[in-house]
Amino acid sequence: MPERKQFRAIKGTRDILPPDSALWNWFEQTARDVFESYNFGEVRLPMFEETELFARSIGVETDVVSKEMYTFEDRGNIHVGFPETIEEVLVSNEAVQAAWQAGRIPHTMDNELRVNLIGHACGSISEEGAPALLRFISALHALDLGDSLTLRPEATASVCRAYIEHNLQALPGNAKLYYIGPMFRRERPQKGRYRQFYQIGAEVLGASDAPAIDAELLEMLLVFFHRVGLRRTTLYINSIGDKNCRPAYVELLRAELQKVKDRLGPDSQRRIETNPLRVLDSKIPEEQPIIEKLPRISGHLCDDCRAHFSKLKDELNLRGIEYVENWRLVRGLDYYTRTTFEVTAAGLGSQNAVCGGGRYDGLVELLGGPPTKGIGFAIGTDRSILSIEEGGNAPKLAGLAVYVAWMGPAAYPAAVRITRKLREAGLTVELPPEEMKFKKSLGLADKLGARYALIIGEDEVASASYTLKNLADAEQRKLSENDLLEYLESERRGSRA
């Protein structure tokens, strides 16, 4: 007997089943509606990219790139076929050709192949020849010819890559794009933190970095949060300067951190060298009084950055958006400049950030594109939904409207016909595939949470009049097929069915 292994979802991943998935769909659909009202269009991106894209944009010193990426070697472009000639192997296969030219295919192997290929071409391949050829092909596979790929840990880098690849700067106005989908990071799973998690993000890329762009993006975000019932949120904002003023501040911070190094934990000590700004992210209680005394970026912004930040606050005030300035909000990824922001929500414990974002002027250029300004955010769907549920604000989504309780062979064709009509009218209808006693049928309708049971027996078919039972109050009414349709449709419009 083979071992009966129980397969389970990989740690940090999970299944989202009905009825939760309906809540997720509603959440994502609301994002689409709100974002599209701000004239954003959806971009559907690949789930994996070249590793270097993330390393270059997010930064090799960040936790995401240094510890958390799901990276794998692609298998390259080698075909496991039985080539007719050596030229076929070389010419048809760029990866092999490149390896050949770079001297990565051992010469002896080349001879072995040549002998056997020629033998094969002459129709005289020996019995020993075939395994030698197969050995060669598997040796080609073992050579490291594949690309290094990574499951996306975030999507801003991909959006920038797509912006460059499709020359979107040539389009009129700013590129305003949103995306919805899973991201992958090998973090330690806990409540609100998964290895496959979901984000909804929006990005604005183009020639302008007007603070009104930042403010409108934040307005859109908060309108969305309000629409989905994510209340008790706080918006934190900061400016972390740009390439003109940040380097001097980072050096100053590094120098100040050196003075207090002995009082910091190992992570912060390491970051003094690698990324001093990240020390400001520290949540370690003993480090807090030390960090509070460090020089603040707001005192070291250049005139342009200070003006940009001040205008952003004017723009937020104009829109009636409340915010809290937080000088320690530097965000974990390297590419941010000027505006950074985060939204936290109640009911989530330590993992309470539901959205993060900021400006990334220069990222497109770093990835080989034209000079471009950019800003964006990513909402964590998992946590947002948790917070909505914990706040008791999850909407009651229309579930099963009608359960068709039919009995008797003559009732079945009528049940099939009426079910289809009700579904066409937009109702959710369950039709049991096998005949059941009415009592059992009605019991199941109740358990499934149907709002109505439609009773179709042979008598009903004979009189062309059907019994509709409201399962909440047990009220029954007899209706003709047309009246039934009309009644249920009007109930649905009144959002009761």
Ligand code: AMP
């Ligand atoms: P980031 O891309 O790190 O700025 O994250 C943006 C948002 O995505 C965060 O505010 C979280 O809501 C969410 N998020 C990030 N990492 C995870 C994770 N491992 N599990 C669940 N949500 C996450």
